[in-house]
Amino acid sequence: MPAKQARSRATRDALVGAGRKLCEIKSFDDLSVAEIAAAAQCSVGSFYSRFADKDGFFxxxxxxxxxxxxxxxxxxxxxxxxxxxxxxxxxxxxxxxxxxxxxxxxxxxxxxxxxxxxxxxxxxxxxxxxxxxxxxxxxxxxxxxxxxxxxxxxxxxxxxxxxxxxxxxxxxxxxxxxxxxxxxxxxxxxxxxxxxxxxxxxxxxxxxx
CATH class of the missing domain: 1.10.357 (Tetracycline Repressor; domain 2)
Structure with missing residues (x-):
């Protein structure tokens, strides 16, 4: 889901950055959406407003x-x-x-x-x-x-x-x-x-x- 505004883009980038760092210490398959959102300091709802599912995020x-x-x-x-x-x-x-x-x-x-x-x-x-x-x-x-x-x-x-x-x-x-x-x-x-x-x-x- 493309980010429409600068704030939304920043949140999306934060989620991707959090996922990137988490994958340096564990497998992506072992990560939960809640864990990714927490590392990006945003809500699970924010995750799903920018990615259809975990596969899209992957x-x-x-x-x-x-x-x-x-x-x-x-x-x-x-x-x-x-x-x-x-x-x-x-x-x-x-x-x-x-x-x-x-x-x-x-x-x-x-x-x-x-x-x-x-x-x-x-x-x-x-x-x-x-x-x-x-x-x-x-x-x-x-x-x-x-x-x-x-x-x-x-x-x-x-x-x-x-x-x-x-x-x-x-x-x-x-x-x-x-x-x-x-x-x-x-x-x-x-x-x-x-x-x-x-x-x-x-x-x-x-x-x-």
Whole structure:
């Protein structure tokens, strides 16, 4: 239900913000409407005057966090001309893992719901695709003689998101999402799949000694 006035919009934003923060500490499926409204310091009636139901709120929340995470994750890749290849890959891993750790409650609920309604996952899928597109755009000019760099980069992204989704959903181990070794292991495997161990980690025009 679109907000018609500034005050109504502020209340709606407060509800979405409360849901976003609550999902940092628990799964969305474990939240009640009353809990969300209380965290936003408004009434349950205010919630239902802006969202048809909890499912409508869930989709609004997904769109909100994807928009936020898109701005957070795209910027480093859009300004990567002077970074080494190793730095670009490391930053992509670090920002993705940080987002998953922060959004795990929402991502877990989205994965479960997508089993019966694939449209729920669509914003996350498009977001991951956009990240892969930007990463490919940064790597292609650095390896002009490698015809498989795009395919390997996209597969590395597929591996990354698959591993993170699995860690959020069922935590199979042996390395868990919050373990200190998770990020360096992801970075090592991503680097190996994408460019291997023999590729240079400097941009083509790097003039450093």
């Amino acid at each position: 989709r609004a929340l997904i769109n909100d966090v994807v928009d936020r995470d898109s701005a957070f994750m795209h910027s480093p890749l859009d300004c990567a001309e002077h970074l080494s290849t190793e730095e670009i890959l490391a930053d992509a891993i670090a920002t993705t893992l940080k987002a998953y750790r922060k959004r795990r409650g929402l991502i877990r609920a989205a994965i479960r719901r997508s089993m019966t309604d694939p449209t729920v996952w669509e914003p996350f899928r498009l977001h991951g695709q956009a990240i892969a597109d930007r990463l490919v755009a940064r790597l292609l000019p650095r390896f002009p003689n490698d015809p498989d760099i795009e395919r390997r980069t996209r597969f590395a992204c597929q591996m990354l998101y698959g591993t993170l989704n699995n860690a959020v959903l069922i935590a199979p181990g042996p390395i868990q999402l919050d373990d200190d070794t998770f990020e360096p292991e992801l970075r090592r495997v991503f680097h190996q799949i994408t460019i291997g161990s023999g590729a240079s980690d400097r941009p083509p025009d790097d003039k450093r000694d």
